[in-house]
Every structure is written in C-alpha cells, then in structure tokens.
Amino acid sequence: MKESTKQLILLQEDYQLLKSHTRLVAENESIESKSARKLAAELENNPLVLERDLFPKDVIRIHSEVTLQDLKTKKEVSFTLVLPGEANVQLKKVSIYAPMGTAVIGYKQGDEFRWEMPSGERAYTILRVTNPE
Known part of the structure; x- marks a missing residue:
C-alpha cells in the first residue's frame, strides 16, 4: 500500500516486538487485524533493522x-506512535495497528507516502519526527 520504493528502517527492539506481536493481532478478527496484516507484510519486505546506537x-x-x-x-x-494498550485519542497517542500508525512506522522526516485510510487513500508528507532518548 505504501507507494514508495524506500526501504523501511526499524529499530531492532521494535522489529522483534512487532514480528511476534503482529502475527497474533493479525490472526484475530479485530478492528486492528487488517492493519496488523499489512504491517506483517511490510516486515517481510526486507526492512533495514538497526541497533539503537545506529538508529537515525x-x-x-x-x-x-x-x-x-x-x-x-x-x-x-x-x-x-504507541503500542495498542497505550493508545488514547484525546492524548494524541495512535496505536501502531491503527491505519495511520501502520502507515508511518519506519519512514523518516521528509518522506512522502500513500496509504489506505478508512476514508480512502490519502497522501502525506512527514514534516517532523522527535524520538525519545
């Protein structure tokens, strides 16, 4: 769904967590399962997985x-961007398995992407990214 030839970049610990957790969510019949299946496919597409000290x-x-x-x-x-248990719309915390969360993981500031949202396909550019230390 991401119309980009850019390789996803993932933090090693996020990759390991998502690889195991995404399979479980994808198998369920939940609101998040469709996004989890898309993310599982992205994780199989040879992302660049980096340790924390090398992560941009x-x-x-x-x-x-x-x-x-x-x-x-x-x-x-x-x-x-948060794990499902931390998601809270009022606090602007979006689950990794929400369509927007699945769309942005692994992309960087300045990237543009297209993704199928509940309201139809949308195109975005990433203006800013701030990561915790």
Whole structure:
C-alpha cells in the first residue's frame, strides 16, 4: 500500500516486538487485524533493522512524536506512535495497528507516502519526527 520504493528502517527492539506481536493481532478478527496484516507484510519486505546506537534520529519508531501534512488538504496532524494498550485519542497517542500508525512506522522526516485510510487513500508528507532518548 505504501507507494514508495524506500526501504523501511526499524529499530531492532521494535522489529522483534512487532514480528511476534503482529502475527497474533493479525490472526484475530479485530478492528486492528487488517492493519496488523499489512504491517506483517511490510516486515517481510526486507526492512533495514538497526541497533539503537545506529538508529537515525529522524526515523519513526514506537514512541516517536510525528507531525504529518496531508498533501491534498495541507492540514497537519500530530501524534505519538504507541503500542495498542497505550493508545488514547484525546492524548494524541495512535496505536501502531491503527491505519495511520501502520502507515508511518519506519519512514523518516521528509518522506512522502500513500496509504489506505478508512476514508480512502490519502497522501502525506512527514514534516517532523522527535524520538525519545
């Protein structure tokens, strides 16, 4: 679904967690299972997996603060990417298995991507990425 030839970059600990957890979520019939299946496919597509000391500061990972801009409407949206149990719309914490969470993981500041959202396919650019230390 991501119309990009860019290789995903993932933090080693995120990759290991997502590889095991994504299979379980994908097998369930839940709201998150469709996104989990898409993410599982992305994880099989030879991502670049890096240790923390080599991980670029502008690449989205779990607990990244992200600001995107919709390429059509120019509207900006900001959120923190989190694990499902931490998701909270009011606090702008988006689950890795929400369509937007699945779309952004492994991409970096400046990247553009297209992704199928509940409202249809959308195109975004990643304006800012802030990662915890």
